[in-house]
Amino acid sequence: MKPFSYQRPGSLAQTFDLLSEYGSSARILAGGTDLIVGLRQQTVDASVLVDIKGIGEFLPGVALVDGHFVIGATTDISRICEYEKFRATFPALVEAMETVGSVQIRNRATLVGNVCNASPAADTVPPLAIYGAMVNVGGRDGTRLVPVQEFIQGPRQTALRPGEFVLSIQLPVPNAPLGVGFARLTRRRGVDLATVNLSCSIDSVGTVRFAFGAVGPRLVLGVDRSGVLADSGAPAGDRDAALANLIAGTSPRTDIRGTRDYRSAMLLVLGRRILAEAASRLGSGQP
Amino acid sequence: MTASQIGSSTRRFGGYERVTGSQEFVADLRLDGMLFVKLVSIDCARARIVSVDTSAARGLAGVVAVVTSDDLPQPVPRFGPVYKDRPILAVGETKYHGEPVAAVVAESKDVAEVAASLVAIQFEELPAVFTVASALDPLSPLVQEPGLRSAGTLANTNVLSEQVFGWGDLAATEADLVIENDYCFPMVTHFAIEPHGCMVVSSSGGFEVWSPVQHPYLLQAILADLFDLPLTRVRVVAPDPGGAFGGKQNPKFEPLLCFLARMTKRPVRLILTLEESFQATRRTSAEIHIRSGFSRDGLLCFQDIESNFLLGAYADIAGRVVSKSNYLGCGPYCTPVARIRARALLSHTTPSCAFRGFGTPQVAWALESQMDAAARHLGIDGLQIRLMNLAAKGDDVVPGDVPADGEWAQSVRKAASAVGWGEPLAPNHGRGIAVGIKSGATTGLSYSTIRLLFDGSVTIYAGTSDMGQGARTIFAQIVSDELGVPIDQIDVVMGDTSVVPFDLQTSASRSTVFMGNAILDACRDIQLQVRELAAELHGTALENVRIEAGGVFISDMKVSIPEVVQASLGRLRGELIGNGTMRRTDIANHPLGGSPAFFEFNCTAFEVSVDVETGEVSVIKHVSVGDTGKSLNPLQVEMQDEGAAIMGLGHTMMEHIILDESGRIANHGALDYRIPTSKDLPLSLSTYSIENADGPGPYGSKGVSEGAILCTAPAFASAVTEATGVVIRDLPLTPERVWRAMRDGASDSSKVE
Amino acid sequence: MTDALPVVLNINGLKYEFEVLPYRSLLDVLRDELGLTGTKECCAVGECGACTVHFDGRSINACLMLAIEADGGSVTTIEGIAAPGEMTRVQDAFLEHGAVQCGFCIPGMVMSAEYLLARNPHPTEQETREGLSGNLCRCGGYNRMLKAISSVSEESTP
Structure with missing residues (x-):
């Protein structure tokens, strides 16, 4: 790796000082599982890494605050998956998190990092968006909440402004019955980057929301309020048409993981499957 | 006396070191004053090197040297196991993506890496050859300068070699059914978990080289030739490879490191990254056009095969891959008439070399898929068509050459029963079965020396590389039985050309047969010495002394070998030294230079289920049966067989190198080149051995380490066809490819006459 | 280049104090500086797991962790998983x-x-x-x- 220096601030204030001092040549280091790869492959340039794992204000693990689960920027994915209440509340997100890398990766990688990496193929992003996750961005002048789908603006591009970094992700506990599904397609069963990934929810009034990943420069969202997708008894042709209507908003490309037409076709196939999963979860009272 | 080791699953020699991390691989070794080498290459395959500016790199603190081809002897020396075509560093032009243009030598790995990024190379990308079609196009650029090629009509083409094998009169042969198809087998990479690497010390006019090379004596010979040194001045120490699979057979960067060690007068070390290992070597890809003729009963009438194998920019051993695999292009069948035209084509891609199976998986992909196509057209079961055409023991597979050396139908029946052939199938499930044979080593020479020490313990010297197949264990088992030595009192010394006698190579599943026989021969030498000593000791004739099960019988009296040795050698102690040889020499005018010492036969069968909406295939059952002759260590045979099977699943389901328009590897490295993981393992994987003690190795053994990779792909594809009705002729069968075939309704599109 | 920083690490039950360049991975330090070569390097991108060690009791890829990040923590490598001469x-x-x-x-x-x-x-x-x-x-x-x-x-x- 090209040489860089290292800072481990003890507080948020020190972190903001470092970010303003070093500007764009500083990179935030939490889990490092994407950052170190980028540095080694020279797709990321940094003259200083700011390791935020020493910041006193961050709480370890996951906290339930005012009807929101708060996941700090240094909480790794394995830890999150250990919280039974979290697992029960966000099963589709947990499924997605458990496909991120391997055990070793999840023991280091943070959920916040997976979002900040801003990969179009990030598996956690579709279900995060479906569950209404907000990204809590901190700056010297305070914090702001940005919906996850707005936070990620394109490949490797986020809504972070100079001097800011992400403090946490907030996930609202659904206040009405909600069924959510998640699926991804990969080239092998073992650890792999997704060819496509998607998540959907069905609520009690029949609104269906979809989020599609790896099929555009940023997450593609779609809403169906017709009730057709929520109605498992509706004619298959009508349901497929409604789903195809949502998929029409995607713009998959051909790359080494898959072609455009395969990706498009799989959105329909997997879309049907996660609709069924979401409906079943809604029916069972599980989110 | 000890219980017989042969046929028992003795624990792997070197196993403790491997599970505790104390096994030293080449990257684990350190030399005092060692310098670190980093290779510098450019970002496309073929380019004219306009200029190389090394000044910034040289200026970096800690950089000792930055070397280009200008700093080497002129003309720049070239080397290779068959053709001397590969330059030490690129001269004037790069021929493949990753070919080193310069080498940085520095005090640390980090400095070498940074300095390498500071070497500024101006280059002009040139038109290049990346495909079979382009290699065959007379208008394409030549990969190698004609002056480097051996004289002949091919020197002005990209055809390295072209061979025609065959028998019978094709033109006069009729068939009820003729099936004609094209098959593709892509480039794949070895992906040994241990990346390639080596270390060199230049001393006293020669070199000491540490390299996990499969053929240390070949490396020694090539270096001695390059530097005009006697063999004694080149010592090759070969630490056990951390996986090789054919990729570590021949020298790659050892010659460069010798120059760098000589220039810097310091020990130098190069450990490649995994990405650089991808660029160092690969499997030969192939496009095979095949016409197969059958009678309406399903009997083979003829095979007419045209194989085009795409090699890389330098020949390495790939010409031999093409000839040896195509020689048995008709497989383990009785084929009345055959014509096989096999071309080895040069291209501006990674130099290809040996890879487990040595070309046979490519050939078997086409051949066995044809058998299934014929079976479908004739309404014959895939198992039946194979059984009816399979060579029985003693039948010719290549007329005039050694006949079938095993009861192969036993393996096929075993595989069929293990996979549940003929039993009802759930929807979207299918079964497939296929067979393959690979020629074992043809010629070869292995020596072994065995020292029976005074206390009865034994040191075996064998030049084999123990790269995962467990050769040490097998050798010790043989000696334990032959000399009555407990297994834990045996040492096996390998991997040092200054200590261990010559062995031609570790390849072609040869070691159990070749080195095993040399060791058996050395044991016989010691046994004779022991009998002579015992006869003298007991005042009897030699013929009254015999050795059985490692014990010495003098008429009715039984003593142990150490008792004889100790009583005879007496106060001055000493030891017995036995020497053994296994030699198979050239056969004049044989297309391969010699007949196969044995055939490695395998039958593989699958049951799969296919997700017909996504194209994902689940392997329900994967069965492999090998004709091992005698499994000297059943557990090790199973390990090898399972390993070859899983590697076969890799090229069948997911592996392929993807090149971009500049000849760069697009899926370069572990993130996008997929190999099987524990989650990709079949739900059930089982392997079996057929043992009829009919091999040429010790106790009737044959080589076993490649069988299960030979016909994985056609067996798998056949199962997918049964499950889905679609036929696919390009590997790998990725979910997308299977989905696309189903979407397009790609039922059997064979051209049928 | 950058200055080395002090690190205190417990490795296999022994306390190590040394200085490390901030861009060196835990894997580099284990293998190259401490001679603990049982942990292997292959892909360097966290895919192959050859460098798996336990950090504070959890398995991680040592190639993706900086040695400086490990400061104050405890590492178990293959050399420390069993007593010398024994196996788990x-x-x-x-x-x-x-x-x-x-x-x-x-x-x-x-x-x-x-x-x-x-x-x-x-x-x-x-x-x-x-x-x-x-x-x-x-x-x-x-x-x-x-x-x-x-x-x-x-x-x-x-």
């Missing part, structure tokens, strides 16, 4: 069941297997496959590894 039950079972071929992936594989069994002494086959899926074995020893881990699991009291 996992190591023994790997040999007994023929899971070891070339051996290059094995230290990392053992560390993953130990971590799996420490957290889940009786894993299902699915869980074992998941637990090992971050470790590549090109010799294809997975089937034997599953058998080895299953045998260790059966030995321990539920």
Whole structure:
């Protein structure tokens, strides 16, 4: 790796000082599982890494605050998956998190990092968006909440402004019955980057929301309020048409993981499957 | 006396070191004053090197040297196991993506890496050859300068070699059914978990080289030739490879490191990254056009095969891959008439070399898929068509050459029963079965020396590389039985050309047969010495002394070998030294230079289920049966067989190198080149051995380490066809490819006459 | 280049104090500076698992962690998983069941297997496959590894 220096601030204030001092040549280091790869492959340039794992204000693990689960920027994915209440509340997100890398990766990688990496193929992003996750961005002048789908603006591009970094992700506990599904397609069963990934929810009034990943420069969202997708008894042709209507908003490309037409076709196939999963979860009272 | 080791699953020699991390691989070794080498290459395959500016790199603190081809002897020396075509560093032009243009030598790995990024190379990308079609196009650029090629009509083409094998009169042969198809087998990479690497010390006019090379004596010979040194001045120490699979057979960067060690007068070390290992070597890809003729009963009438194998920019051993695999292009069948035209084509891609199976998986992909196509057209079961055409023991597979050396139908029946052939199938499930044979080593020479020490313990010297197949264990088992030595009192010394006698190579599943026989021969030498000593000791004739099960019988009296040795050698102690040889020499005018010492036969069968909406295939059952002759260590045979099977699943389901328009590897490295993981393992994987003690190795053994990779792909594809009705002729069968075939309704599109 | 920084690390029960350049990975330091070469390097991007060690009791890829990040923590490498000259039950079972071929992936594989069994002494086959899926074995020893881990699991009291 090209040489860089290292800072481990003890507080948020020190972190903001470092970010303003070093500007764009500083990179935030939490889990490092994407950052170190980028540095080694020279797709990321940094003259200083700011390791935020020493910041006193961050709480370890996951906290339930005012009807929101708060996941700090240094909480790794394995830890999150250990919280039974979290697992029960966000099963589709947990499924997605458990496909991120391997055990070793999840023991280091943070959920916040997976979002900040801003990969179009990030598996956690579709279900995060479906569950209404907000990204809590901190700056010297305070914090702001940005919906996850707005936070990620394109490949490797986020809504972070100079001097800011992400403090946490907030996930609202659904206040009405909600069924959510998640699926991804990969080239092998073992650890792999997704060819496509998607998540959907069905609520009690029949609104269906979809989020599609790896099929555009940023997450593609779609809403169906017709009730057709929520109605498992509706004619298959009508349901497929409604789903195809949502998929029409995607713009998959051909790359080494898959072609455009395969990706498009799989959105329909997997879309049907996660609709069924979401409906079943809604029916069972599980989110 | 000890219980017989042969046929028992003795624990792997070197196993403790491997599970505790104390096994030293080449990257684990350190030399005092060692310098670190980093290779510098450019970002496309073929380019004219306009200029190389090394000044910034040289200026970096800690950089000792930055070397280009200008700093080497002129003309720049070239080397290779068959053709001397590969330059030490690129001269004037790069021929493949990753070919080193310069080498940085520095005090640390980090400095070498940074300095390498500071070497500024101006280059002009040139038109290049990346495909079979382009290699065959007379208008394409030549990969190698004609002056480097051996004289002949091919020197002005990209055809390295072209061979025609065959028998019978094709033109006069009729068939009820003729099936004609094209098959593709892509480039794949070895992906040994241990990346390639080596270390060199230049001393006293020669070199000491540490390299996990499969053929240390070949490396020694090539270096001695390059530097005009006697063999004694080149010592090759070969630490056990951390996986090789054919990729570590021949020298790659050892010659460069010798120059760098000589220039810097310091020990130098190069450990490649995994990405650089991808660029160092690969499997030969192939496009095979095949016409197969059958009678309406399903009997083979003829095979007419045209194989085009795409090699890389330098020949390495790939010409031999093409000839040896195509020689048995008709497989383990009785084929009345055959014509096989096999071309080895040069291209501006990674130099290809040996890879487990040595070309046979490519050939078997086409051949066995044809058998299934014929079976479908004739309404014959895939198992039946194979059984009816399979060579029985003693039948010719290549007329005039050694006949079938095993009861192969036993393996096929075993595989069929293990996979549940003929039993009802759930929807979207299918079964497939296929067979393959690979020629074992043809010629070869292995020596072994065995020292029976005074206390009865034994040191075996064998030049084999123990790269995962467990050769040490097998050798010790043989000696334990032959000399009555407990297994834990045996040492096996390998991997040092200054200590261990010559062995031609570790390849072609040869070691159990070749080195095993040399060791058996050395044991016989010691046994004779022991009998002579015992006869003298007991005042009897030699013929009254015999050795059985490692014990010495003098008429009715039984003593142990150490008792004889100790009583005879007496106060001055000493030891017995036995020497053994296994030699198979050239056969004049044989297309391969010699007949196969044995055939490695395998039958593989699958049951799969296919997700017909996504194209994902689940392997329900994967069965492999090998004709091992005698499994000297059943557990090790199973390990090898399972390993070859899983590697076969890799090229069948997911592996392929993807090149971009500049000849760069697009899926370069572990993130996008997929190999099987524990989650990709079949739900059930089982392997079996057929043992009829009919091999040429010790106790009737044959080589076993490649069988299960030979016909994985056609067996798998056949199962997918049964499950889905679609036929696919390009590997790998990725979910997308299977989905696309189903979407397009790609039922059997064979051209049928 | 950048200055070295002080690090205190507990490795295999021993306290190490040394200085490290901030861009050196934990893997580099273990192998190149401390001579603990049992931990292997292959892909350097966290895919192959050859460099798996336990950091503060959790399995990680040592290639993706900076040595400086590990300051104050404790690391267990393959050299520290069993007492010198001894083997853990996992190591023994790997040999007994023929899971070891070339051996290059094995230290990392053992560390993953130990971590799996420490957290889940009786894993299902699915869980074992998941637990090992971050470790590549090109010799294809997975089937034997599953058998080895299953045998260790059966030995321990539920």
